[in-house]
Amino acid sequence: MFVDEIYRVEAPYREPMVVKGYRFGKGDKAACILGPMRGNEIQQLYICSQLVRVLKELEGNGCISSGKEVLVIPVINSYAMNVGKRFWGVEDVDINRRFPGNSYGETAARIAGGVFEKIKDYSYGIQLASFYMTGEFVPHVRMMETGYQNTSLANLFGLPYVVVRKPKPIDTKTLNYNWQDEMTAAFSLYTNKNTEVDEASANQAVAAVLRFLTRMGIIRYESHSGYISHVIMEEDLSNIHVNCGGIFRGLVKAGEDVRYGHKMAEIIDPYEGNVKETIVAPTDGIVFFTHTEDLITENDMAYRLIHRLHA
Amino acid sequence: MVSKVCSVELPVGEHLVIYKNRIACENASGREGRIAVVSGIHGDELEGQYVCYEMTRRLKEHPEYLKGIVDIYPQLNPLGIDMARRNIPNLEMDMNRIFPGSAQGAFMERVAAAVIDDIVGADVCLDVHASDMYVREIPQVRISSEFVQKLLPFAKLLNTDMIWLNASATVHESTLAHSLNMLGVPTLVVEMGLGMRVNREYGNQVVDGIFNLMHEMGLWTGPVSTVREPAVSTDGEVEFIRAEYAGIFLPDIAHQHYVQKGEKIGEIVDVMTGTVKQEIRAGKAGIVFTLREYPFVYEGALLARILTEVEMCEENL
Numbered sequence: 001m002f003v004d005e006i007y008r009v010e011a012p013y014r015e016p017m018v019v020k021g022y023r024f025g026k027g028d029k030a031a032c033i034l035g036p037m038r039g040n041e042i043q044q045l046y047i048c049s050q051l052v053r054v055l056k057e058l059e060g061n062g063c064i065s066s067g068k069e070v071l072v073i074p075v076i077n078s079y080a081m082n083v084g085k086r087f088w089g090v091e092d093v094d095i096n097r098r099f100p101g102n103s104y105g106e107t108a109a110r111i112a113g114g115v116f117e118k119i120k121d122y123s124y125g126i127q128l129a130s131f132y133m134t135g136e137f138v139p140h141v142r143m144m145e146t147g148y149q150n151t152s153l154a155n156l157f158g159l160p161y162v163v164v165r166k167p168k169p170i171d172t173k174t175l176n177y178n179w180q181d182e183m184t185a186a187f188s189l190y191t192n193k194n195t196e197v198d199e200a201s202a203n204q205a206v207a208a209v210l211r212f213l214t215r216m217g218i219i220r221y222e223s224h225s226g227y228i229s230h231v232i233m234e235e236d237l238s239n240i241h242v243n244c245g246g247i248f249r250g251l252v253k254a255g256e257d258v259r260y261g262h263k264m265a266e267i268i269d270p271y272e273g274n275v276k277e278t279i280v281a282p283t284d285g286i287v288f289f290t291h292t293e294d295l296i297t298e299n300d301m302a303y304r305l306i307h308r309l310h311a
Numbered sequence: 312m313v314s315k316v317c318s319v320e321l322p323v324g325e326h327l328v329i330y331k332n333r334i335a336c337e338n339a340s341g342r343e344g345r346i347a348v349v350s351g352i353h354g355d356e357l358e359g360q361y362v363c364y365e366m367t368r369r370l371k372e373h374p375e376y377l378k379g380i381v382d383i384y385p386q387l388n389p390l391g392i393d394m395a396r397r398n399i400p401n402l403e404m405d406m407n408r409i410f411p412g413s414a415q416g417a418f419m420e421r422v423a424a425a426v427i428d429d430i431v432g433a434d435v436c437l438d439v440h441a442s443d444m445y446v447r448e449i450p451q452v453r454i455s456s457e458f459v460q461k462l463l464p465f466a467k468l469l470n471t472d473m474i475w476l477n478a479s480a481t482v483h484e485s486t487l488a489h490s491l492n493m494l495g496v497p498t499l500v501v502e503m504g505l506g507m508r509v510n511r512e513y514g515n516q517v518v519d520g521i522f523n524l525m526h527e528m529g530l531w532t533g534p535v536s537t538v539r540e541p542a543v544s545t546d547g548e549v550e551f552i553r554a555e556y557a558g559i560f561l562p563d564i565a566h567q568h569y570v571q572k573g574e575k576i577g578e579i580v581d582v583m584t585g586t587v588k589q590e591i592r593a594g595k596a597g598i599v600f601t602l603r604e605y606p607f608v609y610e611g612a613l614l615a616r617i618l619t620e621v622e623m624c625e626e627n628l
Contacts, residue, residue: 009610010557092398106553241415296322298319299319
């Protein structure tokens with residue numbers, strides 16, 4: 001294992017922010033795994049750290065395939081993590097909206113550009129990512145529909161679902177989109193948590209990445225074969241919005257199977273304690289996303305459902 | 312007349328409400344010309360507050376000159392201004408990246424869709440922004456190159472010092488301005504001053520320009536000021552000056568100063584060692600239309616922007 005300096009940001013009164021890359025094996029740039037760009041992605045940091053630990057062991061046992069190189073960058077935005085912020089610096093910039101970056105641009109664009117320059121030539125790019133909305137997901141692989149996306153490869157992670165998203169203008173500045181634009185097969189992995197570590201879900205993500213690397217012939221590792229993934233277009237998910245604001249009492253969790261009319265949540269009046277609204281399933285399906293905050297605003301999305309795939 | 316454009320129930324005993332103040336000529340039939348003035352998409356940009364106030368004040372002072380409809384939307388991000396936050400609090404999303412919104416989307420997407428729906432049909436819309444709290448800007452109109460032909464004639468009437476074509480993300484996709492332009496409402500982005508501050512001089516300058524525009528559109532028959540001739544730029548004529556070191560930026564010039572090539576703009580110093588880490592000089596002559604106000608910088612921080620290839624004249628100083 002070699003530890004490389006991927007990018008460095010100097011600061012007047014803090015130690016430099018050094019983005020570190022952990023390199024395993026030697027040869028073709030086979031796979032790059034990248035952790036938090038946002039300061040609240042604690043689960044993603046944990047997953048990357050565990051991948052470094054396992055890959056170090058595998059390399060010690062000669063299990064990195066000859067002529068293949070794997071790079072793990074456990075964290076980019078460590079400055080934000082250390083001050084409990086989500087985005088970069090006083091300007092509050094999302095680094096994952098600055099790709100492919102610009103070495104002459106503003107600070108976040110330079111960070112994105114500096115990192116991207118080091119990772120854009122890998123064949124496979126895996127980002128441990130978080131969604132802009134807080135909540136819990138069923139673990140899945142997410143890809144942008146750029147024309148270069150390959151859902152068959154995404155199946156090899158063995159996670160239950162592969163979600164394909166039609167990019168909006170704002171998505172064109174993300175790492176995933178730009179990786180694909182550089183012909184890297186790019187995947188974003190989502191687990192159920194962001195701001196806290198969930199061991200079970202983190203282990204599932206670690207296993208998924210190792211399974212993928214094994215199936216692509218990059219490492220030798222014995223793993224459970226995982227799920228046969230279902231590929232879902234994001235626009236086919238059923239979004240369930242609430243009709244009033246209040247205290248959110250969720251009654252189902254991500255991954256649960258619900259039937260049409262099943263009671264999913266209640267909205268409680270924050271002053272008088274009565275149930276203001278009952279949310280019921282509009283269709284048979286599997287809960288893909290759940291709102292997890294205790295408070296909810298009118299029209300907020302409480303759940304996203306995958307229509308039942310099999311009768 | 313003040314009315315609600317949309318209202319969303321927040322979790323605890325409050326609604327997020329977007330208000331509009333419609334000021335119409337006497338006996339308006341609804342078929343008159345209409346101008347929309349929008350402000351406050353970013354909660355830390357307050358220059359538009361003065362513009363909205365001053366417009367309303369002048370319109371109320373002389374209603375006899377008004378021959379159309381003026382819709383003023385003073386604050387599209389009411390929670391943002393309350394918390395002095397650029398983005399939408401809690402969501403941490405830039406509201407100017409969710410337009411045109413969606414009537415079936417999450418709550419702020421619905422708010423965005425309601426705002427768009429309300430403005431559509433206006434003959435022109437002005438989206439008034441301030442800068443952020445880090446750099447100060449001269450009054451300017453920003454237009455994306457896609458809509459130059461349509462918008463430039465309007466922009467020249469607005470009494471700004473500069474028109475920046477193809478300026479920045481401010482006028483690009485997912486913004487209010489881009490969405491409205493795509494829907495056929497000529498929409499111009501006005502930018503000036505500094506975040507979290509109000510500059511009355513700039514505000515009056517822009518309000519004079521808006522009344523001039525209304526006069527040209529036949530919406531206002533009252534007296535208007537003579538407007539200045541703006542410098543028109545493209546991206547190629549704007550020189551960006553960025554910090555190459557982290558430290559404290561100390562400017563040597565005033566904002567809106569005409570610099571000669573090689574003239575010192577400022578320096579970045581290391582406070583601990585008492586040394587100058589970078590001396591910043593102008594690569595080209597021109598007007599410093601952007602100048603950093605917040606001194607603490609990282610490598611890459613914007614220090615100044617110079618509009619080059621303009622002649623030094625009194626009006627530009």
